[in-house]
Amino acid sequence: MRLFRSIFFCTILMTFFLYLEGFSQSVQSEIKNLSEGADIILIGKVVKQNSSWNQDGSRIYTDVEIQAEEYFKGDYNQNTIVITTLGGEVGEIGELYSHMPRFSNDEEVLLFVKNDKKDLNYKVLNGEQGKLTLFDDKNAGEKITGFNMKISELKKEIKGYVEAQTQE
Secondary structure, eight states, X not given: OHHHHHHHHHHHHHHHHHHHHHHHHHHHHHHHHHHHHOSEEEEEEEEEEEEEEOTTSSXXXXXXXXXXXXXXXXXXXXXXXXXXXXXXXXXXXXXOOTTSOOOOTTOEEEEEEEEOTTXXXXXXXXXXXXXXXXXXXXXXXXXXXXTOOBHHHHHHHHHHHHHHHHHO
């Protein structure tokens, strides 16, 4: 019976570590794809949001103003950038779309942004995947992402992908 428990425990432990390794690789792959596909990559803070109806009154869009702290990619060098997202609230009517990023005022974010050539607005690349909320980690003494990656490591990774892309 002890042997069975030991084997069972080791199997569970190995499965857990393999899952973590696979998760880590998928996050890195996602960051690489986002870095290569984005027109602009930045870290900033949400300072203002404004929701309104489109011209024909069929959809609500929200303009999110981001106070930029640091740019990693792109020609954009303004202190603020406005990102347009689908959904929001106008009066008592709200629209919510799955897989679209949602923002909160004063939220610190890392954004992968695409310039929409049709309407010339900036949008988050790949919906909610292109937005990472940053949190203060008192233990690490720096900001981390929702999947516990230190921002210093993530910056280095993104800069490496951007540099490799410009050398191609």
